[in-house]
Amino acid sequence: DAKTTQPPSMDCAEGRAANLPCNHSTISGNEYVYWYRQIHSQGPQYIIHGLKNNETNEMASLIITEDRKSSTLILPHATLRDTAVYYCIVRETGTYKYIFGTGTRLKVLA
Amino acid sequence: GAVVSQHPSWVICKSGTSVKIECRSLDFQATTMFWYRQFPKQSLMLMATSNEGSKATYEQGVEKDKFLINHASLTLSTLTVTSAHPEDSSFYICSAGGGSPYEQYFGPGTRLTVT
Numbered sequence: 001d002a003k004t005t006q007p008p009s010m011d012c013a014e015g016r017a018a019n020l021p022c023n024h025s026t027i028s029g030n031e032y033v034y035w036y037r038q039i040h041s042q043g044p045q046y047i048i049h050g051l052k053n054n055e056t057n058e059m060a061s062l063i064i065t066e067d068r069k070s071s072t073l074i075l076p077h078a079t080l081r082d083t084a085v086y087y088c089i090v091r092e093t094g095t096y097k098y099i100f101g102t103g104t105r106l107k108v109l110a
Numbered sequence: 111g112a113v114v115s116q117h118p119s120w121v122i123c124k125s126g127t128s129v130k131i132e133c134r135s136l137d138f139q140a141t142t143m144f145w146y147r148q149f150p151k152q153s154l155m156l157m158a159t160s161n162e163g164s165k166a167t168y169e170q171g172v173e174k175d176k177f178l179i180n181h182a183s184l185t186l187s188t189l190t191v192t193s194a195h196p197e198d199s200s201f202y203i204c205s206a207g208g209g210s211p212y213e214q215y216f217g218p219g220t221r222l223t224v225t
Contacts, residue, residue, distance in 0.1 A: 034213070043114075043203050043216035044154070087153070096142045096207035096214060100154040 003027065003090040009105040012082075018075040020104050022088030025069045032091050033064060034098070035073045037084040044087065047073065078108045112138045114206050116217035123194055123224055131189045131220045133204030139184035140206035144214065145177070148201040160187055194224040 005023045012018040024033060032051050036044040048055055048062045050071070055062045061074040075082055087103040113136040123129050133143060142161050146154040158174075160166040160181035168174045178190040187206075191198055201221050205214040 036216075038154075041201070041219070041221070043116075043205075043218045046213060046215070049213070096144070097156070097159060098144075098205075098214060099156060100146075102153050 003099065004088045004101045006086075006088055006101060006104045008102060009107070011107050011109055012075075012078045014080060014108050014110050015077055018078040018082065018106060018108070020073040020075075020086050020088075020106065021070065022072070023070045024088070024090050027068050027090050028093055029068075031093055033062070033068075033071050034089045034091060035060070035062065035086065036089065037082075037086045038103075039084045047086075078106075080108050080110060082106065083108045112136075112206065112215040114140075114204065114215045114217040116202075116204055116220050118220060119218065120221040121223070123222070125195055125224055126193055128190055128192045129194055129222060131191075131202055131204075131222075133187045133189070133206070133217055135185050135206040135215070138206075140187075141184065142207040143181055143187040144205045144207070145179060145187075145189050146203045146205070148203060148219075154203060157189075191222065194222070196224045198222065199224045 032049050034049040035047040038044045048060050050062045064071045085103040085105050089098045115134045117132045145157045148154050156169050157172045158166045158168045158179050160179050162181050162184050166179035181187040201219050203219045205216040207214045
């Protein structure tokens with residue numbers, strides 16, 4: 001079973017920040033959190049990952065709570081091209097294996 | 111990030127025939143490859159994990175004799191859907207792992223339609 005829970009859908013105005021939450025209350029101390037997104041009929045695209053510290057790259061920022069039981073993906077200035085399903089994944093320890101949850105369908109509105 | 115390709119991108123076949131889908135990692139050596147299937151408006155479901163040179167490990171409920179996986183090299187894995195039926199129609203996605211820390215790189219997917 002997926003180790004993460006996410007809201008099924010969210011809307012965001014173009015140009016505004018999109019904040020996508022994820023709960024992973026059973027995460028273990030050495031398990032990473034990954035975020036991917038999937039645009040319709042394409043393979044998932046890597047966004048960012050983290051362990052304990054907050055992370056930022058050219059696409060997004062990842063904020064992980066101190067107890068690591070939840071995280072938030074932030075797209076700082078959402079565009080229409082960011083409309084996609086966003087998946088938060090906790091990788092099984094010691095393996096490459098991902099179990100996808102249901103994801104959040106983000107719709108960026110003009 | 112690393113590049114993973116799939117071929118074909120879409121295929122239509124008749125019921126009862128077999129279809130082979132290729133997954134290639136183009137710029138790195140993939141020690142592990144994964145195969146997923148995705149039905150419309152649903153999430154990705156992991157079917158199997160394959161390590162180069164060894165037998166694939168199938169997830170519960172996935173028929174290993176129906177979905178044959180071969181991972182003969184560090185850059186190529188194949189999925190063969192044998193005796194395909196209309197209910198096998200789906201979007202099949204592969205991914206490759208080989209970097210650190212355990213990132214997966216996904217292919218663009220193959221849409222299979224069985225008539």
